[in-house]
Amino acid sequence: MSSIEVEAQERESMEYDVVIVGGGPAGLSAAIRLKQRAAEKGVEIDVCVLEKGSEIGAHILSGAVMDPRALYELIPDWEEKGAPLDVEVTEDRFLFLSESAARTVPNWVLPDNFKNHGNYIVSLANVTRWLGEQAESLGVEIFPGFAAAEVLYNIDGSVKGVATGNLGIGKDGRPTENFQPGMELHAKYTLFCEGTRGHLGRQLQERFELRKSSDPQVYGIGIKELWEIDPAKHKPGLVIHTAGWPMDSKTYGGSFLYHTDNNQVMVGFVVGLGYSNPYLSPFEEFQRYKTHPEIRKFLEGGKRVSYGARAITAGGLMSLPELVFPGGALVGDEAGFLNASRIKGSHAAIKTGMLAADAAFDAVQASRHGDKLVAYPESFKTSWLYTELYRARNFKQWMSKGLYVGTLMVGIEQKLFSGNVPWTLHHQHADHEMLKPASQFTPITYPKPDGKLTFDRLSSVFISNTNHEENQPAHLTLKDASVPVSVNLRTYAGPEGRFCPAAVYEFVKNDDGSDRLQINAQNCVHCKTCDIKDPTQNIVWVTPEGGGGPNYPNM
Known part of the structure; x- marks a missing residue:
């Protein structure tokens, strides 16, 4: 019996008013509200x-400096209830880096989007765990370790709910002795809050043509990475952002270094x-960044505690899809509400x-089922979040034109006009369209890791606590198994091995000397970069068994 036949015969169902896919800030805030x-x-x-991670917060990764505005609206007494927002920002520094020097931008020059007065340095994973506790105390049913694997539809085409993935399916696609069929969860409305590049959200955008106008x-x-550093170097509340080296001036990228409590700092790097250049490796660029004198001085003598990676949406207002469709909606980073100019998305996730x-509540109370929740996008357009994103609508477009032009124009727009300019720029190409043939570039030679300040991928994945059940179908799928060698390796020098931060993809030799792509799915940290950046869009990320992936303790 095939898994499909078993599923059709044995899958049970449960009925709810609202089913929420994803136990991050967006999904939990919706449940609480x-x-x-x-x-x-x-x-x-x-x-x-439904939360695919082994527990609430297990898959949550962010910088993070959090704007508490939306949290105040959701839970006004969050401080009394013990929300883990304990380290208020005390100082902002913005640095332009060259290879060996740093130039500090005076605070009076910085536009407001780079200022963090009144914000908090947080572990977003821990904030999410706290939100989960608040939701459960209100009677929300939370199912961690259950991945929503399939969208269910009514006869009229509206969304009926979702089905969780089967457990105990072997690599051959057939049930093992540990087989447990998935569960169908039916709802009047289903809110999709999977985060960036959600597996089901992507399907919904295609089915309902939600991107045709964006x-x-x-x-x-x-x-x-999370580090424990020398207490003498620790400055709780210090926020440092950088631009420039190790990126060249044409490539969008930047860093953060946040001093939280317990002598810990959160250090990270973002690459657009x-x-x-197919030879560019975001992981190695991050390792190089830590060797800069201004960054090294904080980390030397310290200890790396944890590691993780995640794609982030950066298109802003102009890249938002239609938010609603019959029977459901896209919420938070599933839609792309992150404000890239502020490097913040948790407040937008909570607000949306x-x-x-x-x-959804008003529709359920009015006994409406399966229609479009038009009140949601309408209320967004009259909210403070829309105003914030509108003012930042050109940020990524300008920065994509290079560091110097981008910095100048963002400074003019944000500092002089607070984003209220009469022009709007548009994104012309998806990221996978931007990679050029390797023949146009010189390979980049990255330094070998020293194991003290810089590290390799495998040791990094180890401290992310990533694990997947070994005998399960691959969740990193190929539309055409020949394309990685015939196109990606031949034309782009095999970029999979460089854009993946977790050593999932590697080209190896067969016995006859030919090449093949080996996929080490066990290493996957669910960052979704391969699904986004693969130049042929041949790699498709699908959900693995629930509970698999990273387990971030304090990230």
Whole structure:
């Protein structure tokens, strides 16, 4: 019996008013808001949250400096309730780096988007765990370790809900002795909050043509490490951002170094995935960055505690798809609400979770099922979040034109006009279209890691606590198995091995001397970079068994 036949015969179902896919800030905020509205009205509403990570927060990775504005709206007494926002920003520094020197930008020159007064340095994973506790205390049912693997549809084409993935399917696609069929979760409305490049969200955007009126979405990859450093070097509340080296002036990228509590710093690097040089490796660029004198001085003598990587949406307002479709909505980073100019998305995730929840609650109370939650995009357009994103709408487009032109124009727009300019720039190309043939470039020779300040991929993946059940179908799939060698290796020198930050892809020799792509899916940290940057769009990331992937303890 095939897994499809077993699934059709044995899959059971559960009914809810609202099903939420993804237990991050967007999904949990939506769940909390739904229960709050129900309590205010004295009615019941059944809400469940599906989270593919082994626990709430396991897959959450962000810088992060958090703007608490939306949290104040969702839970005004968050401080009394113990939200882990403990380190308020005390100082901002913005540096332009050359290979051996740094130039500090005076704070009076910085536009407001680079200032963090009133914001907090947080572990977003821990904030998310706290949000999960608040949701559960209100009666939200949360199912960690269950990945939503399939969208279900009604006869009229509206979204009916989702099905979780089967457990115990072997590599051959057939049930093993540990087989457990997935569960169908039916709802009046389903909110998709999977985060950047969500597996189901991507399918929904194609099915309902949600991107026909928007610019292509563009992305960055963020790579982060958590360090314990010498207490003498630790300055709680210090926020450092940099631009320039090790990126060349044509390639979008930048860094962050945040001093949190317990003598720890969060250090990371973001590279825009619209880069053209196939020899560029974001992971190695991050390792090089740590060797800069201004960064090395904080980290030397310290200890690396954790590692992770995640793609981030960077297109802003112009790249937002239509947010609603019959029976559901896209929320948070699933849609792309991150404000790249501020390097912040958690406040947008919380706010859009609230807005979508309000629309879903009103629809359920009005006994509407399966229509479009038009109140959600309408309320977004009258919100402070829309105003914020509108003012930042040209940021990534300008920065894609190079460091110097971008810095000048962003400075003019944000400092002189607060983003209220009469022009709007558009994204012209998706990131996978930007890679150029390797013949146009010289290979980049990166220094070998020293194991103290710089590291290799495998040792990094080890401390991300990444694990997948070995005997399961590959969640990194190829549309055509011949393309990696015939196109990617031949034309682009095999960029998979460089744009992946987790040593998932490597080209190896067969016995006859021919090349083949080996996929080490066990290493995957679910960053989604391969799904975004593969120049032929031949790699498709699908959800593995629930509970697999990284387990970020404090990231």
